Amino acid sequence: MKRAAVVAALPAVLLLLPCAAARACPVCDTGTGEAVRAGLFDAAFAGNLAAVLLPFPVLLALAALTYYGPPAPPRRRRGRGKKKERPDP
Amino acid sequence: MTNVALNAATQRANLRPLLAAGMLLGMGMGGFVDGIVLHQILQTHNMLSARVPKTSIPNVEINMVWDGLFHAFVWLLTALGIALLFKAGRRRSEVPWSGRALVGAMLQGWGWFNLVEGVIDHHVLHLHHVVERLGVSAADYVFLACGVLLVAAGHLLIRSARREAGIALPG
Numbered sequence: 001m002k003r004a005a006v007v008a009a010l011p012a013v014l015l016l017l018p019c020a021a022a023r024a025c026p027v028c029d030t031g032t033g034e035a036v037r038a039g040l041f042d043a044a045f046a047g048n049l050a051a052v053l054l055p056f057p058v059l060l061a062l063a064a065l066t067y068y069g070p071p072a073p074p075r076r077r078r079g080r081g082k083k084k085e086r087p088d089p
Numbered sequence: 090m091t092n093v094a095l096n097a098a099t100q101r102a103n104l105r106p107l108l109a110a111g112m113l114l115g116m117g118m119g120g121f122v123d124g125i126v127l128h129q130i131l132q133t134h135n136m137l138s139a140r141v142p143k144t145s146i147p148n149v150e151i152n153m154v155w156d157g158l159f160h161a162f163v164w165l166l167t168a169l170g171i172a173l174l175f176k177a178g179r180r181r182s183e184v185p186w187s188g189r190a191l192v193g194a195m196l197q198g199w200g201w202f203n204l205v206e207g208v209i210d211h212h213v214l215h216l217h218h219v220v221e222r223l224g225v226s227a228a229d230y231v232f233l234a235c236g237v238l239l240v241a242a243g244h245l246l247i248r249s250a251r252r253e254a255g256i257a258l259p260g
Contacts (some may be wrong), residue, residue: 024146026154035147040154044140051214052136052155055206057161059116062201066194067109067173 100253103142106184108194108247110173115198115243117167122199125165127219129154132220133228143221170198185254193246200239205232 024032107250127133136159137153177184208217211229220229
């Protein structure tokens with residue numbers, strides 16, 4: 001039971017270790033961390049998010065167009081079709 | 090294979106799943122080239138460096154967060170490309186397995202990434218520019234030109250792969 005609790009807590013500990021060392025990460029409880037959070041989640045956040053993500057729907061639409069586009073017409077082989085009959089003179 | 094069987098296989102042949110997979114992989118890898126080389130190694134710009142200039146540690150970190158979000162979505166494009174490639178691999182009877190078509194689609198994907206990201210982020214929204222201290226500069230146009238060249242090179246490779254597989258345009 002104890003071992004399971006330690007294993008479960010390990011990811012959280014690993015996440016917090018570099019945080020304590022960096023002191024300036026966005027999730028750190030420091031002055032710099034607060035400044036980063038304030039700069040991120042300001043009035044422009046929604047606009048910035050939309051702007052950063054805007055190219056991705058366009059790129060996905062291009063890939064979807066490639067995937068779902070009209071099927072290819074069968075290729076005609078040269079010289080295999082029936083020759084047109086010449087009208088009798 | 091008899092002529093009849095060959096003809097039926099050619100009529101069923103559909104490169105689209107392979108091309109879509111390659112295109113997504115190219116978009117993803119092109120995005121990683123931009124993010125890794127220009128954002129991280131050379132640091133000529135970051136995701137929002139035109140809006141949030143990198144003049145202080147908090148501003149550098151804010152840009153780093155937006156760079157991370159960009160990389161996350163580029164990763165998703167790549168993952169989707171791998172999934173589609175796997176799916177195409179399971180339909181080998183109808184999807185011609187052509188390395189040339191895959192590389193061509195990847196080049197096209199990279200090119201489309203440059204064009205779409207370049208036009209939207211560099212020229213329309215001005216989120217950042219290739220060399221941020223210069224603003225809109227020749228480097229932004231070189232970025233777009235690379236996109237056009239990559240799309241054209243990819244198109245040539247795909248056309249040659251189609252000829253090889255005997256598939257008519259545009260499938």
